[in-house]
Amino acid sequence: xxxxxxxxxxxxxxxxxxxxxINAAIPNDxxxxxxxxxxxxxxxxxxxxxxxxxxxxxxxxxxxxxxIGYLRQEAMDAFAGRENTVHAEMLTxxxxxxxxxxxxxxxxxxxxxxxxxxxxxARYSAAQTAFEYAGGYDYEVRIKQVLQGLGFGTEDxxxxxxxxxxxxxxxxxxxxLLLERPDLLILDEPTNHLDVDAIEWLEGVLKLWEGAxxxxxxxxxxxxxxxxxxxxxxRTGMEEYRGTYSHYVQQRQERWALREQEFETIREKFxxxxxxxxxxxxxxxxxxxxxxxLQRLIREVKVVEAGGLNLLNSxxxxxxxxxxxxxxxxxxVMDTEQHxxxxxxxxxxxxxxxxRLHTRLRSxxxxxxxxxxxxxxxxxxxxxxxRLELHRGECAALIGPNGTGKTTFLRxxxxxxxxxSGKLQFGASLKVGYLAQSQxxxxxxxxxxxxLLEHKHMLLGEARSYxxxxxxxxxxxxxxxxxxxxxxxARLALAVLALEGANFLLLDEPxxxxxIPAQEILQEVLEHxxxxxxxxxxxxxxxxxxxxxxxxxxxxxxxITPHSYQEYLSLREAERTQAASIxxxxxxxxxxxxxxxxxxxxxRNEERRRAQQIAALEDEIHRLExxxxxxxxxxxxxxxxxxxxxxxxLSAQYESTQAKLNAxxxxxxxxxxA
Numbered sequence: 001x002x003x004x005x006x007x008x009x010x011x012x013x014x015x016x017x018x019x020x021x022i023n024a025a026i027p028n029d030x031x032x033x034x035x036x037x038x039x040x041x042x043x044x045x046x047x048x049x050x051x052x053x054x055x056x057x058x059x060x061x062x063x064x065x066x067x068i069g070y071l072r073q074e075a076m077d078a079f080a081g082r083e084n085t086v087h088a089e090m091l092t093x094x095x096x097x098x099x100x101x102x103x104x105x106x107x108x109x110x111x112x113x114x115x116x117x118x119x120x121x122a123r124y125s126a127a128q129t130a131f132e133y134a135g136g137y138d139y140e141v142r143i144k145q146v147l148q149g150l151g152f153g154t155e156d157x158x159x160x161x162x163x164x165x166x167x168x169x170x171x172x173x174x175x176x177l178l179l180e181r182p183d184l185l186i187l188d189e190p191t192n193h194l195d196v197d198a199i200e201w202l203e204g205v206l207k208l209w210e211g212a213x214x215x216x217x218x219x220x221x222x223x224x225x226x227x228x229x230x231x232x233x234x235r236t237g238m239e240e241y242r243g244t245y246s247h248y249v250q251q252r253q254e255r256w257a258l259r260e261q262e263f264e265t266i267r268e269k270f271x272x273x274x275x276x277x278x279x280x281x282x283x284x285x286x287x288x289x290x291x292x293x294l295q296r297l298i299r300e301v302k303v304v305e306a307g308g309l310n311l312l313n314s315x316x317x318x319x320x321x322x323x324x325x326x327x328x329x330x331x332x333v334m335d336t337e338q339h340x341x342x343x344x345x346x347x348x349x350x351x352x353x354x355x356r357l358h359t360r361l362r363s364x365x366x367x368x369x370x371x372x373x374x375x376x377x378x379x380x381x382x383x384x385x386x387r388l389e390l391h392r393g394e395c396a397a398l399i400g401p402n403g404t405g406k407t408t409f410l411r412x413x414x415x416x417x418x419x420x421s422g423k424l425q426f427g428a429s430l431k432v433g434y435l436a437q438s439q440x441x442x443x444x445x446x447x448x449x450x451x452l453l454e455h456k457h458m459l460l461g462e463a464r465s466y467x468x469x470x471x472x473x474x475x476x477x478x479x480x481x482x483x484x485x486x487x488x489x490a491r492l493a494l495a496v497l498a499l500e501g502a503n504f505l506l507l508d509e510p511x512x513x514x515x516i517p518a519q520e521i522l523q524e525v526l527e528h529x530x531x532x533x534x535x536x537x538x539x540x541x542x543x544x545x546x547x548x549x550x551x552x553x554x555x556x557x558x559x560i561t562p563h564s565y566q567e568y569l570s571l572r573e574a575e576r577t578q579a580a581s582i583x584x585x586x587x588x589x590x591x592x593x594x595x596x597x598x599x600x601x602x603x604r605n606e607e608r609r610r611a612q613q614i615a616a617l618e619d620e621i622h623r624l625e626x627x628x629x630x631x632x633x634x635x636x637x638x639x640x641x642x643x644x645x646x647x648x649x650l651s652a653q654y655e656s657t658q659a660k661l662n663a664x665x666x667x668x669x670x671x672x673x674a
Contacts, residue, residue, distance in 0.1 A: 006024045045233070079164075108124075373388075373420075447477065456499045466495070
């Protein structure tokens with residue numbers, strides 16, 4: 001059952017259409033990630049669904065009694081006119097429980113004064129049951145857990161809301177929404193202003209969320225951990241994909257390839273039909289048949305021009321064909337051929353960078369080695385390090401909280417400052433390239449073209465061709481640097497960095513301020529880089545895809561894990577589990593608990609059942625993957641044979657099997673992570 005339905009939703013400002021004709025539905029347990037490039041209208045859509053704005057056309061239908069919670073990107077005005085402290089604001093969520101609690105205290109006072117009437121005891125018993133059912137005995141614990149999880153310390157609880165920064169107000173609003181437990185929680189960039197620990201805590205909460213979620217986030221790893229379907233917004237509408245963000249990326253590529261194949265098949269069919277018309281329209285014996293087939297062909301071409309392959313492959317194809325009026329269409333055979341050849345592919349792929357970061361010089365196998373180091377400034381050391389060793393082709397991800405000295409460490413590697421103790425050894429033939437977090441080296445008054453030419457002299461035509469590889473085309477090259485978006489500045493920084501031919505890249509938060517399409521472009525470029533990378537980033541998805549070592553700044557020391565990000569997470573979880581086990585054992589010893597053996601047996605039995613369930617899921621996944629591969633092979637064969645009914649049937653079968661596979665993969669992921 002759907003908790004919210006969008007029907008032909010349109011939003012326009014004057015002659016500008018933000019989006020047109022969106023149809024979708026959010027199921028009761030749907031956890032949806034809304035993605036798309038910046039400026040496509042994601043926040044506009046969220047504000048309409050949350051009831052803050054009205055659409056230009058269409059309707060939003062809520063199921064009766066649905067409560068919606070909405071977290072905007074920046075919540076500076078969320079608590080305007082409210083003088084509560086942080087803790088007092090959280091208590092407002094439980095005002096009914098507080099009223100019940102006051103009533104209980106009053107009845108307890110009456111009983112203490114000697115009122116022992118049956119009516120009072122009955123009312124007290126009923127009120128106590130209702131109070132317990134409403135969570136009256138644990139609401140203070142919930143408040144503490146949520147505030148701590150989102151990074152508020154004990155000292156923050158009595159801080160007035162008006163004294164909070166913008167980021168703190170956003171976190172406080174998120175805390176209140178989590179405590180309110182609305183039926184549909186709408187979150188616009190919820191990981192902004194959260195550190196990694198708080199993000200991981202929020203992921204755990206939202207994975208177990210009993211209501212529906214609609215989330216806009218640039219954090220791909222967060223989406224992977226929380227959502228079970230994707231809504232992708234584009235200028236042509238909105239498409240739905242089942243599964244996590246990673247499943248969406250894979251399905252999107254498959255969907256593009258399938259539609260491209262369908263499009264080419266349809267166009268070839270049209271051209272073959274036109275060839276028959278050309279050969280027979282002038283013959284007396286076959287002229288009428290050829291003219292009839294030409295009229296049908298014109299009708300089909302017009303349908304594709306108007307609605308793309310979706311209409312051509314729809315179940316209502318026959319009805320659509322009947323509704324197409326071609327009485328006023330005076331296409332000749334030549335006109336028809338021109339329209340067929342002018343049909344554009346229905347695939348709306350995001351722009352891609354046709355570039356690679358090439359190294360001019362191959363470095364030695366050893367890129368970096370050190371003894372234990374002390375990093376920082378005289379009289380102000382920041383942290384110490386384990387021994388470091390980095391080889392050609394590796395990527396080390398430097399992670400840790402803000403303000404711990406990561407950028408200072410990069411400056412040390414660039415030999416701008418010396419380590420306070422220890423020795424750094426650099427490899428042979430090393431050329432370092434540095435991508436700063438804020439790209440402060442750019443002159444904000446320069447145009448994109450001028451900025452490039454300041455870094456390397458080249459002819460104007462050559463410079464424009466070079467910038468076109470980075471999607472600066474036409475008048476874009478004359479944009480001033482200060483007017484560039486975060487994604488555009490990142491593309492310009494990559495363009496300049498590529499000129500250096502570096503073989504060792506130091507990247508300081510390269511994906512900051514990038515929307516998801518720009519993050520995907522950056523990832524692709526770095527994946528194909530044949531040198532060595534030291535990556536400072538909070539982007540866990542990028543780290544997961546690139547890193548071969550994890551360098552973690554924690555408690556004043558840089559700890560080295562010479563493994564992938566997933567292996568690092570497994571080791572960290574094992575450490576936490578071991579610590580929790582030791583603590584539990586110590587408590588058990590102190591309490592004289594004799595149930596240890598029985599608890600262990602229960603845990604082993606549970607683990608066996610879990611392993612059996614995982615094995616069954618894996619068998620089903622293998623079966624569905626084989627079925628999907630067989631369907632794909634049959635679809636390719638049908639496309640080659642230009643068998644349109646088979647293409648339509650197999651396409652539906654492919655999508656159905658893919659949906660089942662996504663559901664099983666999601667179940668396997670949850671089971672394996674449990």
